[in-house]
Amino acid sequence: MKKPLLAALGALMITGAGLAAPAVAATETTTETKAPAAIQAVTFAGTVSLSNCSGSVVRFPDSEDDDPALVMSNGHCLETGFPAAGEVIVDQASTRTFGLLNSAGTRVATLRASKIAYATMTDTDVSLYQLTTTYGAIKTSYGISPLTLNDTHPVAGTAITVVSGYWKRTYACNVDGFAYRLKEGAWTWKDSVRYTSACQTIGGTSGSPVVDNATGNVVAVNNTGNEDGGRCTDNNPCEVDENGTVTVRAGINYGQETYQIPACFGLDSKLDLNASGCTLPKP
Numbered sequence: 001m002k003k004p005l006l007a008a009l010g011a012l013m014i015t016g017a018g019l020a021a022p023a024v025a026a027t028e029t030t031t032e033t034k035a036p037a038a039i040q041a042v043t044f045a046g047t048v049s050l051s052n053c054s055g056s057v058v059r060f061p062d063s064e065d066d067d068p069a070l071v072m073s074n075g076h077c078l079e080t081g082f083p084a085a086g087e088v089i090v091d092q093a094s095t096r097t098f099g100l101l102n103s104a105g106t107r108v109a110t111l112r113a114s115k116i117a118y119a120t121m122t123d124t125d126v127s128l129y130q131l132t133t134t135y136g137a138i139k140t141s142y143g144i145s146p147l148t149l150n151d152t153h154p155v156a157g158t159a160i161t162v163v164s165g166y167w168k169r170t171y172a173c174n175v176d177g178f179a180y181r182l183k184e185g186a187w188t189w190k191d192s193v194r195y196t197s198a199c200q201t202i203g204g205t206s207g208s209p210v211v212d213n214a215t216g217n218v219v220a221v222n223n224t225g226n227e228d229g230g231r232c233t234d235n236n237p238c239e240v241d242e243n244g245t246v247t248v249r250a251g252i253n254y255g256q257e258t259y260q261i262p263a264c265f266g267l268d269s270k271l272d273l274n275a276s277g278c279t280l281p282k283p
Contacts (some may be wrong), residue, residue: 001074001082068114073207083120160174
């Protein structure tokens, strides 16, 4: 898991790495005459910094301004520690704070949670905190809109940007493909997003939104990578296909898809794990 580590900080100091310029998708061309597709600039607006990870204020396609706002990060970024394999946390009180960033990566506000609406490291690696404020109030006070979770499966080849609020740094690459199962230590994740090698995410980028450059929508949440070629161990996930064949990809990083999350939330950002189409694990 991509937790903030002293080694990661040391590497950043040695290399002098700064903000990477976000990539943009190439304009699609066809044999027909048509206007170029609009390109969404990928910025830090709506991302947040946690004490140990990255995250973002997220909405669903049907969310309304007066709905309680949600912050998304990883399950392994919880202030209470890693959830056990098979553990699902729902409606647990929390007063955790998040630093809200503007487009330039400047912290403009401190947001506070009222609860952990949902969190798990089973099948996926995600946490969703409900805040004490609404999307509309954040927009009115700070001029910042939430990021929208795409509700369709991501597509291989898509140009993406991993946006880390912890480091205030971006990583641009493409969706390389999908791992049927991604196994890391005690945890197994389903249908994970594999990045091309250009996204060399580091500790502290856990929980970062993975943004589709062409739409500006979130297609995954960044969570791990194989650091030194180990096989299915902590910090060295392996891919397992439908036949049980194990593949190790040293230096390659991964995210967990988020398209399945909107079906599990309804009016007023209320979680309903029994809703039609909701496939998130239940407690």
